[in-house]
Amino acid sequence: QKEVEQNSGPLSVPEGAIASLNCTYSDRGSQSFFWYRQYSGKSPELIMFIYSNGDKEDGRFTAQLNKASQYVSLLIRDSQPSDSATYLCAAATSGTYKYIFGTGTRLKVLA
């Protein structure tokens, strides 16, 4: 069974620190990886996507992908209280929109 695993948390970090969120996936056929942020009672919103091994940076966010280790991570620099949310990792096979979602990691940024 295809799975995406995340630590449910909560992960607590002080304001201004780096938050590191991790995700592993079981299907080696997965080629597209997505990080979504979900506030309580709201629908997910895309933070970043990554397809290639290595790092991808966008503002305070950096996604890292290691296909050999089947590992995806999201780093949030200069964490803000407004970053407090659940972060969902998703994997998809290339050419499909059928995501496999992880259970999400709850992040708390302490002011």
Next chain:
Amino acid sequence: GAVVSQHPSRVICKSGTSVKIECRSLDFQATTMFWYRQFPKQSLMLMATSNEGSKATYEQGVEKDKFLINHASLTLSTLTVTSAHPEDSSFYICSAGKTGTGNTGELFFGEGSRLTVL
């Protein structure tokens, strides 16, 4: 970015009644839409894939006669929860992805519909 609109955002109904939730792609055509259910503090569970002009594809364990999906146009999919019971109370979310060149594989999510069955 692309917009997917979902309606209603909240609905409360009595046990035994049916509830319809609409999902619209406002600025792009979506041949495929997805319906998810999310219980508190759990992840999104894919219920079914809605295909324009054909039958929906349901995930294992999801009752197709209870969760009726209709995708009659390239911009609208509907989910009808038939004979709803309290255990159907959940957050239902739809999503759609663009097709064609240049698409990133990103799914665009509706705002979600919180169903409470009394």
